[in-house]
Amino acid sequence: MKHLISFSWIFIVLVAGGMRSAMAQNPSEAERFAPPNRALIEKEERYWKRTSLPVPDDIVLEVSGILQVRGHRLLVVTRRGEIYWVDGAYDAHPRPKFTLFASGLHEPLGITAAPSGGYYVAQREEITHIIDRDNDGRADEFNTVCSFPISGNYHEYAFGPVIAPNGNLRVTLNVGFGSPTQSAVPWRGWALEVTPDGQMIPIAAGLRSPADHLITSNGLWLYSENQGEWSGSGRVTEIQPGDFMGHPASLAWSKLPGSTVALRPDDVSQTGQPMQEVLGSMPGLKRPTVWLPQTILGISTAGLVEDRSGGKFGPYTGQIFVGDQGQSKVMRLSLEKVKEVWQGAAYSFKEGFDCGVLRLSMGEEGVMFAGETARGWGSVGPRQYGLERVEWTGEVPFEFQEIVAQPDGFILRFTQPVDLVSAENPASYSVAGFTYSYHSKYGSPPVNRLACPIRRVQVAPDRKSVRIGAICLREGYVHEIKAPGVRSADGAEPLVHPVAYYTLNEIPGGDRLIPVETKEKEFCVPLVPPSAAKSTRKHPTQPPLEWRPKEGERTLLLGTLPGMKFDQEELVLTAGETVQFVFRNSDDMLHNVVICRPGTGQAVGATAMTMGIDGPEHNYVPQTDDVLYHTALTQPDSTDRIFFTAPEQPGAYDYICSFPGHAATMKGILRVRAR
Ligand SMILES: [Cu+2]
Incomplete structure (x- = not known):
């Protein structure tokens, strides 16, 4: 009925x-609705090849953690509480063997090797040190390193741990979902450090759904955040002590001893303005390092991994790859530090995965593994769960290598030399700025959109980079940078992915390409979204x-x-x-x-x-x-x-x-x- x-x-x-x-x-x-693009997926396969690893019928491999272990072995954690050894994952035509290492864990969402031997896993309510004492391939000791309170809300996930340079363990904790409070027990919505003897040190607050985090080779602690209440879009943000990432529920605990965060719940006022506009009134509010515009570069930002392969995975050594659960794809980030603030650009990398990419893993050999689940939320891709391998074919695509900010525009670096005629033409590019509302509503459309007219274009003598001078750039805003008209010098190919999104937290100083325009505001063209509820x-x-x-x-x-x-x-x-x-x-x-x-x-x-x-x-x-x-x-x-x-x-x-x-x-x- x-x-x-x-x-x-x-x-x-x-x-x-x-x-x-x-x-x-x-x-x-008028709209620009491109048709769905199978051709793009095929093109991406030419440069990075995906291989599905078959999973035995009796295993539900909803991957929530991957650790590459010496000897071409993987330890794969599942959301359902198992850990498997996977052997044969690197074979040319893989038929990997799965051997149960541990079971009965409570929604574990990460794994790392313990320096003292064994492995650390974040379960819903604790960090556990798991040891195979008799070396028979099966875990036999489970020691609680530290437990964190939970209220029972389904959304109280714990992610990690990762090991800090000082040897401490770092975890991030979701807030709950729904009312009356999303942080019913201490440290929900916080990033914490835990000493090996189990002492918890709160580091930062305001997290919402921090689906993964990592420490990069240059020491940055980055976490991925999901769209939701107080979070306009998916994003990746550097965590530093005292940061407040924006979700106020966690501030219920900022008064507790040991808190590094000065803000209190009443300090968060709902103006509906973008984060950039309320920075002055909320000391400690942290702007995202890189926004991943919702539905364009994913809908549920998840797994993070750094390319430390020294070129074995292709031309992006040192860059960060970001998995997306809902859209089953992988993005790429290039980062730079401007005026002591990290920021950078996000690019499409590869889509068409079998299922939602919750986890990414890559070792020094430059072989990427994607751990997948549709979870209850569903995802693009035909499967409910899975494990895939991604390898570089050795061919370099024509792509943005990286984009760096300038006082009056950007330098676009390419993976191959550009064709001079197309690259010198300002009409080959466009730049537009936008941001998201900072409010309690779930997500935000792009707001305050403004076209940034391009005034000058300068191609470098080696033709590997182009400097574009544009006006109307704004600090704290995302800048959509398109180069659909640029062609490669060899083959006159367009970029595989001609759009990037640069989060311009700070505009650098230095030499200008275009003279200072005193009246430049008059030339800024608002792209005002029409009222939508009508x-x-x-x-x-x-x-x-x-x-x-x-x-x-x-x-x-x-x-x-x-x-x-x-x-x-x-x-x-x-x-x-x-x-x-x-x-x-x-x-x-x-x-x-x-x-x-x-x-x-x-x-x-x-x-x-x-x-x-x-x-x-x-x-x-x-x-x-x-x-x-x-x-x-x-x-x-x-x-x-x-x-x-x-x-x-x-x-x-x-x-x-x-x-x-x-x-x-x-x-x-x-x-x-x-x-
Ligand atoms: Cu829907």
Whole structure:
């Protein structure tokens, strides 16, 4: 009896009906929706080859930790609590052997080798030192190094540990999800250091869902953060003592002895301004080192690994790779320090993985392993879990090598020399700045968008780099840098990935390429997103005028279930019937409902994935005749409602959530019966 409405349901619908989502769309604006790109995945395979490692049928390998061990062995941790030895993972045609090392762990999410022997694993409630005392390949000693309080909230994950230069262990702790408090017990939402004898030292607060962290070869402690409340988009941020990363729940414990964080919960005011604009009033607030624009460079930032292969993995030695769980792909970061602040650029690296990339691992041999799970959230890619290997084929793609900031623009370094004619043409490039709102809402669309006109372009004599001079750059903003017109000197190829996102925390000093423009603000072109909640033909939030309220008018209710599903896979209407359609999002992420012509739902979902930074202001609804009606992109615990007339043509119409990566599981059929 799915259509029965409980009393509380009605109550929620009535209450929520008045507070429509702030998101909106403007179908009149021209869009640049590229088709889904199998060709790109094939191109990427030419340079970095993926190999799936078969997993025995009786093992559910939801990988949550990977350790490369001498002798071409892997230790693979699963979210379900097992640790396996994997032998044969490096073979040309792998049929790896899995041997159980340990089991019964509580959602372990990381592993590292202990200098004293054995391994450290972060379980949900503790760091455990696991030892194989008799060397038979099976763990036989499990010692608690330190335990941290948990309240029982499902979202209280613990990540790591990683070993600090001083020998201490570092962990990061999620906040819980939902009310009344997301940090019900001490140190939820904190990054901690733990001495080998178990003493906890709080380092930084304000973390939300820090899915992975690492210490780089130059000593940076970086963590990956997920979009959510107080977190506009995925990002990677350096952790230093005293930092506050932005999520206020953790500040409940900043008063405790040992806290390095001075801010208190009342110090966080909700202005809705971007982080950069509230820095002055919130000492300790840390700006992300690199933003990963949501849905463009992933939707659930996860595994981090540094390329320490000295060139064996290709031209990106010293750079950071970032896995994404939801979009099943891997990004790349180049970092630099400007005025004592780390910042840098994010690039696409490789997509098309079998499943959500939660973990990445790479040793000095330059072989990357991707540990995968769809978890309950689902992910792009056909599988529920898996382990894949990625190796460089030896061929260097034409790509951005790295981008570095200049006082009035950027230097773009390329992996191959550029063709002079295309590289000297300013029209080959574009730059635009944007950022995200800092607020308690879940995520943020890109805000304060501004085009940055390019005034001058200078190609280096070796043609391996180009300096672009642009105006209207802003500190603390992400700068989208596109070079679609640039061609390689050999072969006149375009860049494999012609877009990068540079997080410009600080603008460096030094020589300018363009003279100081006293009136440059006049030339800055705002790219103002249209108001999104408004009613449109396909998002009709008000009943048409000709409708007369009548008894028994159809209300269709559609809700969500955990695990990225709608609560009904089939809805039924009669042709031509008037309907009030109410979408209640009770999940912990953004969703919409898009009603499509029969058989077109998955194609619409695939097109929505290519909408980039334009996506949120269009509710991730592509402009196509295949879309009949849609709701707004709806916040967690919110409702959107639309009014429409059922199609005259009977048939099985698709409905999907078109938020990038969701359509594969968030789908159903709207059956329209003949009158
Ligand atoms: Cu969705």
